[in-house]
Amino acid sequence: MRPIEVRTAAADAVPTVAAVLADAFINDPVYTWLLPGSLRLMPRLRTMFATEMEQYVLPNGGTAWTTAAYDGAVIELPPGAWQMPKSFTGKEALRWVRAFGRRLSLAMRVQRAMEERHPREPHFYVRTVGVRTALQGQGVGAALMQPTLKRANSAGLPTYIEASTERSAALYERLGFAHMDVLELPEGGPPVWPMRRPAGALRGRAGPPSGDAGRLSIRTRCGS
Numbered sequence: 677m678r679p680i681e682v683r684t685a686a687a688d689a690v691p692t693v694a695a696v697l698a699d700a701f702i703n704d705p706v707y708t709w710l711l712p713g714s715l716r717l718m719p720r721l722r723t724m725f726a727t728e729m730e731q732y733v734l735p736n737g738g739t740a741w742t743t744a745a746y747d748g749a750v751i752e753l754p755p756g757a758w759q760m761p762k763s764f765t766g767k768e769a770l771r772w773v774r775a776f777g778r779r780l781s782l783a784m785r786v787q788r789a790m791e792e793r794h795p796r797e798p799h800f801y802v803r804t805v806g807v808r809t810a811l812q813g814q815g816v817g818a819a820l821m822q823p824t825l826k827r828a829n830s831a832g833l834p835t836y837i838e839a840s841t842e843r844s845a846a847l848y849e850r851l852g853f854a855h856m857d858v859l860e861l862p863e864g865g866p867p868v869w870p871m872r873r874p875a876g877a878l879r880g881r882a883g884p885p886s887g888d889a890g891r892l893s894i895r896t897r898c899g900s
């Protein structure tokens with residue numbers, strides 16, 4: 677397997693990173709539920725990821741990790757910076773409308789539901805993990821996660837993420853994350869699986885929580 681060199685993406689690379697993430701999430705259960713039957717799903721996702729980076733991630737001191745060829749990306753937020761802004765200007769809001777259209781109110785409810793369950797302890801937040809569809813399963817996602825995990829270990833802080841598929845949850849478990857709970861999205865949406873990695877963890881608890889949560893039909897922000 678070829679070495680995977682990870683580096684930060686500059687602010688002017690936002691459109692490229694957004695395009696990579698759109699490709700990674702084209703079959704994601706949450707986005708295909710939020711935008712059912714959309715013939716413009718790819719451009720909507722590009723708009724959504726670019727808007728999120730420009731209005732939320734970068735202003736909050738977040739970092740986008742990628743590779744030289746933009747094979748994928750990890751979007752990381754530092755401790756104390758995980759909350760999305762509560763309001764936007766008219767021009768800013770228009771971009772969210774372009775992404776979600778009439779489903780924007782539902783997308784906002786999903787975001788609020790996630791924030792209500794978000795841990796309040798100091799932590800690093802991996803907002804998004806995505807790898808180009810053609811390159812998934814080749815170790816790119818794990819490599820992209822390493823800088824954030826090293827930062828968290830150095831700071832002695834946990835890392836938090838949400839998973840949306842069995843595949844993404846399995847990757848996170850190999851990286852030391854453990855399942856916390858299950859979050860059912862509004863209006864019958866797919867469940868979100870919050871996961872936490874203690875500082876210095878080598879591996880997490882195998883398998884999802886017991887009971888109803890054992891139906892592993894997950895969510896993230898991960899197309900890896």
